[in-house]
Amino acid sequence: MNREYDVKDLSLAELGKQRIEWAELDMPVLRQIRARFEWEKPFDGVSIGACLHVTTETANLMLTLKKGGANVRLCASNPLSTQDDVAAALVKYYEIPTFAIKGETSDQYYSHIRSVLAHNPSITYDDGADLVSTIHKEYRDTLASKILASMEETTTGVLRLRAMAKSGALLFPVFAINDAQSKHLFDNRYGTGQSTLDGIIRATNRLIAGKIVVVAGYGWCGRGFAMRAKGHGARVIVTEINPVKAIEAVMDGCEVMPMAEAAKIGDIFCTLTGNINVIRAEHFEVMKDGAIVCNSGHFDVELDLKGLGRIAKSVRKNVRPFVDEYLLTNGKRIYVLAEGRLVNLASAEGHPSSVMDMSFALQALTGEYVIKSGKKLTPMVYDVPEEIDREVSRLKLETMGITIDKLTEEQERYLASWEEGT
Numbered sequence: 001m002n003r004e005y006d007v008k009d010l011s012l013a014e015l016g017k018q019r020i021e022w023a024e025l026d027m028p029v030l031r032q033i034r035a036r037f038e039w040e041k042p043f044d045g046v047s048i049g050a051c052l053h054v055t056t057e058t059a060n061l062m063l064t065l066k067k068g069g070a071n072v073r074l075c076a077s078n079p080l081s082t083q084d085d086v087a088a089a090l091v092k093y094y095e096i097p098t099f100a101i102k103g104e105t106s107d108q109y110y111s112h113i114r115s116v117l118a119h120n121p122s123i124t125y126d127d128g129a130d131l132v133s134t135i136h137k138e139y140r141d142t143l144a145s146k147i148l149a150s151m152e153e154t155t156t157g158v159l160r161l162r163a164m165a166k167s168g169a170l171l172f173p174v175f176a177i178n179d180a181q182s183k184h185l186f187d188n189r190y191g192t193g194q195s196t197l198d199g200i201i202r203a204t205n206r207l208i209a210g211k212i213v214v215v216a217g218y219g220w221c222g223r224g225f226a227m228r229a230k231g232h233g234a235r236v237i238v239t240e241i242n243p244v245k246a247i248e249a250v251m252d253g254c255e256v257m258p259m260a261e262a263a264k265i266g267d268i269f270c271t272l273t274g275n276i277n278v279i280r281a282e283h284f285e286v287m288k289d290g291a292i293v294c295n296s297g298h299f300d301v302e303l304d305l306k307g308l309g310r311i312a313k314s315v316r317k318n319v320r321p322f323v324d325e326y327l328l329t330n331g332k333r334i335y336v337l338a339e340g341r342l343v344n345l346a347s348a349e350g351h352p353s354s355v356m357d358m359s360f361a362l363q364a365l366t367g368e369y370v371i372k373s374g375k376k377l378t379p380m381v382y383d384v385p386e387e388i389d390r391e392v393s394r395l396k397l398e399t400m401g402i403t404i405d406k407l408t409e410e411q412e413r414y415l416a417s418w419e420e421g422t
Contacts, residue, residue, distance in 0.1 A: 005091040006099045006112060008084040016059075016089030023056035026353040028399035029361040029392060030064055037068030042368045044069035049121030051113060051131035052153065053081040053345055054100040057356035059089065061125075062096050064364050073119045075112040076100035077127035077153075078298070080338060081345035110134070117143060123367055124150040128298045129157035136164070136171060144171040149370040149377055151175050151363050155188070155219065156274040156298035158381070165381045173377035175366050177359065180384040182392045184220045187359045191351030193224025195344035196270060196296040197232065203322045203337045203347040204292060206268070209233030214266035216259065217273035218245040221296060225272060226254055237262045239278075259283055269293045270343070271302035281307030284326075284334055294337035296344050303340040322347040361392045 024031065037043070048070045052058045058074070066072050074096060076082045082100040090096040097119075099112035113134050124131050124147060132150050135143055149172060152158050158178050164170040178184055201208065213234040215226045226236045230253065238249040239259045246256045263269075263283040267290075271278045274297050281304060284293075295302045309315065312326040312334075319325045319335075322343075326334040338346030350356075365388045370377070397404065407415070414420055 004097045006101065006108075006115070007087040007091055008101045010088045010092050012085035013088040013092035016056075016083070016085030016087070017093050019056045019083075020059045020063075020086060020089055023353040024060050027057065027060055027357040027360070029357045029395045030060055030364065032395060032399075033361055033364050034060075034064040034067050037064060037364070037368075041069035042371055043123075045071070046123060046371065047071045047119055047121045048073070048123045048125065048367070049116040049119055049131060050074045050125040051077045051116065052125055052127045053077055053342075053350055054087050054090075054098065055081070055083050055345070055350045055356075056086055057351065057353050057360060059086050059094075060353075061360040061363055062090065063094060064360070065367065066094070066096060068364075068368075070123075071119070073097045073116045073121070074100070075116045075131075076104070076109070077130060078342055078345065079104045079106070079109050080341045081350070083349070114138075120146065122146055122148050123370060125153070125363060125367070126150055126157055127153040129160040132157075132161065132164075132174065136169065140171060147172040148375065149173040149175060149373075149382075151177050151366055151370075153177050153359070153363070154298050155184070155221070159274055161381050165379070170379045170381070172379050173370075173382060174380075175370070175382045175384055177362050177366060177384060180362050180389045180392075182358045182389050182396070183362055183384075187351060187355050188220035189224035189227075191224070191355040191359075192221040192272070192296060192344065193226075193228040195348055195351050196221075196225045196272070196294075197228045199296075199343035199346065199348035200268065200270070200292070200294060200337065203294075203320065203343065204335070206292065208268075211235070211267040212237060212265055214239065214259075214262045214269045215254070216269070216271040216278045216302070217275075217297075218242075218249045218254075219272065219274075221272040223248075223252070225270060225296065226252070230254075234268075237266060260286075263287050266291060271295045272297050273302060274298065276301040277304040277307070278302045280304040281311050284308050285311060285328065285330065287332065287334060289332040290335065291332075292335045292337065294343040295340050296342060298342065300340040303336065305336065305340050308334065308336070358392050358396055361395065362388065365392065 082102040213229040240246040316325040
């Protein structure tokens with residue numbers, strides 16, 4: 001493997017470049033930040049390692065960091081999420097060392113992570129915490145002390161990192177980008193909602209209207225997907241473990257029941273929980289013939305595919321691209337999309353550029369905040385500073401041509417006072 005890149009085919013680069021430029025048209029906030037970064041160079045000479053989904057939107061974040069003076073290396077955060085033409089373009093046209101191939105093996109995946117870490121980054125960008133996890137397992141004595149901070153993009157990664165911090169295992173500061181309001185309220189809800197439905201439709205070409213769609217998990221991602229499925233005419237059932245979220249689902253017009261009941265009647269199932277074995281063998285056994293099952297949580301652990309394999313008489317791979325048919329011993333067929341990996345990135349293109357504009361603006365500005373903070377931060381999970389969160393939302397509204405009200409002096413005094421009352 002060439003030390004500077006490992007991509008599928010450099011001849012795909014021209015198409016990738018065109019698609020990166022197309023995405024940029026709908027990322028005006030990041031464009032503004034990039035123009036300032038190019039002038040101010042906040043990352044001048046800083047080495048950055050990124051483990052993110054290699055998409056057109058991620059490419060624009062990498063270009064923003066590079067324009068800001070950073071030396072950037074990128075690998076994929078999921079074996080099936082890479083857009084090979086984008087990876088090729090980053091290498092050929094933008095001279096960003098990229099290590100990502102769609103469909104790469106587990107060994108390749110971790111080899112690519114090590115290729116990024118061989119660059120000795122002082123800031124990392126992560127989506128799922130595999131980069132941070134690898135540093136802690138394999139580089140704790142050589143690299144961990146040099147990391148100023150890491151930025152974490154997704155819910156699953158933040159859960160892992162908070163567990164590390166709670167146990168005292170976390171060796172350097174991490175910012176929970178996912179927990180910023182201008183991230184999860186939009187990226188997770190509207191981005192995941194649209195892209196997950198897009199992935200299911202592209203993989204199956206099935207009509208959603210009239211189908212019973214089972215949504216496992218009613219966090220922001222689950223809410224977004226449920227909303228989009230209902231908008232396409234589906235009858236939506238939600239399964240939950242959290243009573244508050246279950247009530248929300250009911251009041252949002254969804255049915256709520258345990259997976260054991262939903263499994264018997266659902267047509268399409270999608271997990272969005274961040275947990276393991278949400279749909280298990282006992283659920284697969286009672287599903288309808290022809291049930292479609294997929295996952296839009298970060299890791300491929302939400303569907304118990306080993307359990308499904310044990311009750312299957314045979315498996316036909318790729319009956320359609322990204323569709324595997326499991327023939328059960330009871331004669332029923334279960335169709336699994338994208339090998340249980342992120343369906344919105346494996347069989348579609350991931351989140352639309354407009355919503356990633358805010359998420360990656362947060363990434364860029366929080367990285368700048370880390371540089372300005374120097375080594376003052378301690379090993380813990382930090383929230384994105386509120387001023388950055390609000391600034392990204394303000395810039396987004398500005399690019400949309402929308403203005404909002406400001407408090408008058410009288411209103412500010414009223415909110416700051418406890419004496420005025422009613």
